[in-house]
């Protein structure tokens with residue numbers, strides 16, 4: 001009798017451990033690279049996180065220092081978005097970011113000033129998806 005109940009207890013522990021393992025695996029899923037996940041957990045150090053939804057950037061006014069500027073673009077919307085920064089002589093556009101995904105976007109701006117940015121998907125800028133990047137030396 002004692003041996004029997006011990007066996008049951010052991011099986012119960014094994015089942016519980018297996019369930020925990022599966023939960024842990026599920027929690028880790030989808031976080032493998034920079035284009036996965038939605039929390040920006042893989043963003044490089046110093047990156048400026050910008051959320052993109054229909055139809056705005058959050059924040060829409062961004063302050064940065066001259067030099068290399070890295071954005072962590074997080075698409076919290078339901079359609080694709082990107083970020084275009086109008087740098088005179090060197091305009092830059094990020095990759096298109098799918099809904100629920102994020103992407104790293106790096107530009108170099110050596111001159112202090114205010115730069116306009118917007119989403120290039122047709123109709124989005126007109127709907128309010130634009131902002132200002134203030135760069136200080």
Ligand SMILES: [Cu+2]
Pocket residue numbers: 080081082119120121124129
């Ligand atoms: Cu857009």
